[in-house]
Amino acid sequence: MSSSSSSIVATSAFGSHVLKIDGYMRTKGLATGIHLRSCSFSAGGHTWHLAYLPNGDSAWNADFISFYLVLEDPPANGTPVLAQFCIALLDRAGNPVPSHTQARPVTRFAAHAAHWGFNTFIQREVLEKSRYLNLKDDSFCVCCEVNVITGFRAEDAASVAAKAAATACVRVPPSDLSQNFGELLRSELGADVRFRVDGEDFVAHRCVLAVRSPVFQAQLFGAMKEASLSAGEHCWVEMDDMRADVFRNLLHFIYTDALPTKPERQEETLIMAQHLLVAADRYGMERLKLICEDILCRHIDVSTAATTLALAEQHRCQGLxxxxxxxxxxSPGSLNAVMATDGFDHLANSCPAIIKELMSRLVAAHSN
Incomplete structure (x- = not known):
């Protein structure tokens, strides 16, 4: 009796392209749906380019910048090209910005579907308020990385094991940076700013807050604040418009890039996500804002739809x-049930324009 094993292994080829948008403010004058294209570049034996839409690809995304990867030479035999890709906003040092990096898994590019991408890559307002738009020369950069699947092959188990042994000489543990910064927050070592929030005191580190939030940077390192600190005064900040537990979770995310994992009832989780979304928008923390949007998106029901829609409109959350x-x-039943809630009355009073947009969409959907 004999036995054997093997593996199916994908082979791939990598390519990347950096696109600089030079003269961003002038491109804003283009109509929604109009795109500008990059120069062509090669990856995996195929030719590609990036399409840049400064005012989104449709009326629903008109507040966003859209980017698409376009295959210029789909195979004549109709066989799709399989590729993974990501598009990342670059900082001024040329490094990807994690909170503004979007990726797609293996995608089929073909003659009838030769372009794929991200229609809500970044809101123009977010870009314009960020440090990534170079105001000096009115420009910003993105990088597209493409990994094209070129084929598949079978390998016997011995070959796979040999390759693994050759490439796994040292086992590197995962990064513990977030744990280290979490401990820094808990220990209060070197803390130089104190917040009073809803009657409760919190201490933190100005440099950490400033790196994570452009709003905190302006608040804690402004000219008046620097003058008071140089005179030996302690840095105090009073906040009257936020709950203490919300600020505690905001600080936890700032230091660890994650939300606390303590178990909460679903209702408490959703309320906290709503409050944190407002805080993230206030302090320019886009990744936290998107995390909160994702939580709320997965829990939309009759009781929450109206208040969630009002929140999305007030804080420019297009996906939500x-x-x-x-x-x-x-379904008409869902709409009727939502209209009977107090939240819908709040939505109608606080965001009347969204009611008009909703009615317009319902009419369009019914006519189709």
Whole structure:
């Protein structure tokens, strides 16, 4: 009796392209849906380019910048090209910005579907307020990395094991940077700023806050604040418009890039996500804002749809807004039930324009 094993291994070829948008403010004058293209570049034996849409690809995304990867030479035999890719906003040092990096898994590029990408890559307002738009020369950069699947081959288990042994000489543990910074927050070692929030005191480190939030940077390192600190005064900040538990979770995310994992009831989780979304928008923390949007998107129901839609409209959360619209459009029963809630009355009073947009979409969906 004999036995054997083997593996199917994908082979791939990598390519990347950096696109600089030079004269960003002038491109804002283009109509929604109009795109500008990069120069062509090669990856995996194929030719590609990036499409840049400064005012989104549709009326629903008109507040966003869209980017698409376009295959210029789909195979004549109709066989799709398989590729993974990501598009990242670059900082001024040329490094990807994690909170503004979007990726797609293996995608099929073909003659009838030769372009794929991200229609809500970044809001123009977010870009314009960020440090990544170089105001000096009115420019910003993105990088697209493409990994094209070129084929598949079978390998016997011995070959796979030999390759693994050759490449796994030292086992490197995962990064513990977030744990280290979490401990820094808990220990209060070297803390130089104190917050009073809802009657409770918190201490933190100005440099950490400034690196994570442009708003904290301006608040804690402004000219008046620097003058008071140089005179030997302690840095105090009073906040009257935030709950203490919300600020505690905001600090935890600032130091660890993650939300606390303590178990909470679903209702408490959703309320905290709402409050943190408002805080993230206030302090320019886009990744935290998107995390909160994702939590709220996955818990839209009759009782939450109206208040969530109002929150999305007030804080420019396009993805969350679309998810609410889809829930309200899926059945007349859902819409009728939502309209009977107190949250819908709040939505109508606080965001009358969104009611008009909702009605317009429902009419368009019914006519189709």
């Amino acid at each position: 807004k679309e998810a609410c619209f889809q829930f309200l459009k899926k």
